[in-house]
Amino acid sequence: SRATPGAEAIFEGSAPVSMPGELLKASGQARFFWILIRTLTAILIVPVCEELAFRGYLLRRLVAEDFEAVGFERVGAVSIALSSLCFGLMHGERWLVGTIAGALFALAIRRRGSIADAVSAHAVANALLAASVLIWDQWRFW
Numbered sequence: 706s707r708a709t710p711g712a713e714a715i716f717e718g719s720a721p722v723s724m725p726g727e728l729l730k731a732s733g734q735a736r737f738f739w740i741l742i743r744t745l746t747a748i749l750i751v752p753v754c755e756e757l758a759f760r761g762y763l764l765r766r767l768v769a770e771d772f773e774a775v776g777f778e779r780v781g782a783v784s785i786a787l788s789s790l791c792f793g794l795m796h797g798e799r800w801l802v803g804t805i806a807g808a809l810f811a812l813a814i815r816r817r818g819s820i821a822d823a824v825s826a827h828a829v830a831n832a833l834l835a836a837s838v839l840i841w842d843q844w845r846f847w
């Protein structure tokens with residue numbers, strides 16, 4: 706009998722996935738700077754850009770055309786679900802995990818009405834992903 710897939714089906718198990726060959730071929734200094742820039746971008750820039758697009762704009766635009774007039778406390782389940790699905794689909798194969806993360810980021814905004822909460826949550830999530838890549842050799846996440 707076949708076992709029911711658990712969380713490992715979503716997260717693809719924990720077996721290490723090696724650093725990509727092109728990065729391995731790079732000099733130590735080039736590899737260091739690539740990893741540094743990739744990590745800083747993932748933690749400092751990506752969360753701001755994606756949260757402004759998906760929660761700052763789309764989440765509220767799904768409520769009203771004049772999205773700037775929509776307070777985050779007014780967003781409902783439909784706009785959270787649709788904007789989160791769009792966010793998830795942008796993450797390719799990991800669309801389900803991306804959708805769940807998007808919903809959590811939207812709920813963080815709705816709770817206190819501040820996009821900074823979603824940006825912070827997103828930055829922490831990306832920092833944890835970077836740590837899993839660098840500490841546990843989980844290069845599949847990059």
